[in-house]
Amino acid sequence: MQQQAPPKKRGRAPAKAKDSPVDDDDEDVPPPPKKAPGKGKGKAKATDTKDEDEVAPEASEAISKDNQFATTDNLVVPVDETCPLSSRGWRVYIDDDDGIIYDASLNQTHSSGNNNKFYKLQILTDGRQFRTWTRWGRVGANGQSAQLGDGSLQSAMKEFEKKFKDKAALTWSNRAGAPKPGKYVFLEKSYLPSDDEDEDEDQAGLADVKPGRSRSTSPYNKCTLAPEVAELMKLIFNREHMDSVMADMNYDVEKMPLGKLSKATITKGYDALKRLAELFDDPDLATSHHGMATVREATEHFSDLYYSYIPHNFGRNRAPVISNHEHLKKEVEVLASLADLKDADKxxxxxxxxxxxxxxxxxxxxxxxxxxxxxxxxxxxxxxxxxxxxxxxxxxxxxxxxxxxxxxxxxxxxxxxxxxxxxxxxxxxxxxxxxxxxxxxxxxxxxxxxxxxxxxxxxxxxxxxxxxxxxxxxxxxxxxxxxxxxxxxxxxxxxxxxxxxxxxxxxxxxxxxxxxxxxxxxxxxxxxxxxxxxxxxxxxxxxxxxxxxxxxxxxxxxxxxxxxxxxxxxxxxxxxxxxxxxxxxxxxxxxx
Missing domain, CATH: 3.90.228.10 (Phosphoenolpyruvate Carboxykinase; domain 3)
Known part of the structure; x- marks a missing residue:
């Protein structure tokens, strides 16, 4: 089943802002994985057969515990860096009543179709008007963008929630539900106040400290560390090295900066890898537990799910299917390194x-x-x-x-x-x-x-x-x-x-x-x-x-x-x- 076509009617954007083409999905969306014949133990998982609006088990509890709620009154969530409204005083809308942050990052990988794409959604406001900002494209590229809505909060929320459901096949209120086959996955992010300050500078680590050169929080203070310890700090917190490591892992720090990477997202990445490991050890699980026709189909599904949660930048190349223990181990090491890199970032x-x-x-x-x-x-x-x-x-x-x-x-x-x-x-x-x-x-x-x-x-x-x-x-x-x-x-x-x-x-x-x-x-x-x-x-x-x-x-x-x-x-x-x-x-x- 293909994704629903996007609505053709767009709201007016603020003056001087240019809307991108109407089509906001530049690559074909793959159909959901086929169900295995209903014989013997060949039952699909419950999450495969639910109506898209049905709340998954424990979903309500998951939503109450997700990071989509502002924890402080003065939280400032960065506007998407490519949005022209960011330089005109617009900000990400946070609901005053319940603290929900209207900012969503979606990702989808489908290796056989050479799809590796993102979709970003934000409701923006200048205090008077409200717009839904969308940006989409291949991971590693800026992609295309559009502004939706007629300027009212009601219109912006309608556009936001519709786009989210179009792309994820989940309602915004059920964003923590199980991801749907053939659809985008919602990436839960961290919104701690310190994670949102100076994001462009901090997203890959230390801005300018290199071996042999240091930066002070005050130009009049001298480093009190022993020279050997100072050199050690420069090595551990070196931005160029952090960039190099993440590039070596193909991790896309632009789409998910370290400060935004939540523990929940890392956990979901681990879970996808765990499903792959179980398949490698028992291929029959493809049909008996996951309800898919072949082990190859199930392997690609969970490999794609992992890449969807943990964005990788493969350029224009096809995402490699994680199909053996050796590749699996490398990705396990990626997640372990990301946890340590996140600590260094803090x-x-x-x-x-x-x-x-x-x-x-x-x-x-x-x-x-x-x-x-x-x-x-x-x-x-x-x-x-x-x-x-x-x-x-x-x-x-x-x-x-x-x-x-x-x-x-x-x-x-x-x-x-x-x-x-x-x-x-x-x-x-x-x-x-x-x-x-x-x-x-x-x-x-x-x-x-x-x-x-x-x-x-x-x-x-x-x-x-x-x-x-x-x-x-x-x-x-x-x-x-x-x-x-x-x-x-x-x-x-x-x-x-x-x-x-x-x-x-x-x-x-x-x-x-x-x-x-x-x-x-x-x-x-x-x-x-x-x-x-x-x-x-x-x-x-x-x-x-x-x-x-x-x-x-x-x-x-x-x-x-x-x-x-x-x-x-x-x-x-x-x-x-x-x-x-x-x-x-x-x-x-x-x-x-």
């Missing part, structure tokens, strides 16, 4: 809002670290860590390191949490292990700690289940740093991890490893590799506080063959299934 905005002090000082304070001590290069502490980095490089990895800085770090409250959970454990196995991530993720990591994927994330995106993944070979963790997107710079963590004794030992992937370990009363999984440390030593040689923690002795005996039979991994992996098991100890800034 810190950047908080720093900008402060009226005094240097920006780098503000960013550092927002991380809330209890300790960040640069380690002198001439100390044994620096030397032991450098040896661990340089000598735990796998032969299959081509990394060349230059260790720039080492920081001894402590997150606020992390030691208490760690000791409270595991301080009295008798069957203990504590190790000093590596963790790598993009430099742009560290605003989230340092402020929130290492996190485990949420329940909505597909377990098949993780080789040994959802957990915190650590390594005893630095080069394995360095592979996850993606230093090419940050000017060849990388950040690596050394973590103290309570693995428990014994660990669950596996030589092959198991998506259920986390559940299996917990069922056995075990804390972690050891994914055994073919190459690993030949000798371990007490880490008190690095710092007295690490007494009782083991680390590889790579100087006395370098890593080598482990003699583990049938190991599918080249190198060891250690997976902790509770965040309480991991304590951040050192942060390394490395040139690769």
């Amino acid at each position: 810190i950047i905005k908080a720093g900008k809002d402060r009226s005094s002090g240097h920006l780098l000082d503000s960013q550092f304070q927002s991380l809330g670290l209890q300790e960040t001590t640069p380690i002198d290069r001439g100390t044994d502490e620096f030397s032991h860590i450098s040896d661990y980095l340089i000598n735990s490089r796998g032969s299959t990895h081509g990394h060349e390191y230059k260790l720039l800085d080492v920081f001894r770090i402590e997150r606020q409250g992390e030691i208490d949490r760690f000791e409270r959970s595991h301080g009295k454990r008798t069957a203990s196995d504590r190790r000093l292990l590596w963790h790598g991530s993009r430099s742009t993720n560290y605003g989230g990591i340092l402020s929130q700690g290492l996190r485990i994927a949420p329940p909505e994330a597909p377990v098949s995106g993780y080789m040994f289940g959802k957990g915190i993944y650590l390594a005893d070979m630095a080069s394995k963790s360095a592979n996850y740093c993606n230093s090419y997107a940050s000017g060849g710079h990388a950040l690596l963590l050394l973590c103290e991890a309570e693995l428990g004794d014994p660990m669950q030992e596996l030589v092959d992937a198991s998506y259920d490893a986390g559940d299996d370990a917990l069922a056995k009363g075990l804390l972690s999984t050891w994914g055994q590799g073919a190459v690993g440390p030949a000798l371990w030593k007490d880490a008190s040689c690095v710092h007295p506080s690490l007494a009782g923690v083991q680390m590889p002795d790579t100087v006395t005996k370098p890593p080598g063959d482990t003699t583990v039979l049938d190991a599918c991994l080249e190198y060891n992996e250690y997976i902790c299934y509770n965040v309480d098991q991991v304590r951040l100890r050192y942060l390394l800034r490395v040139k690769m």
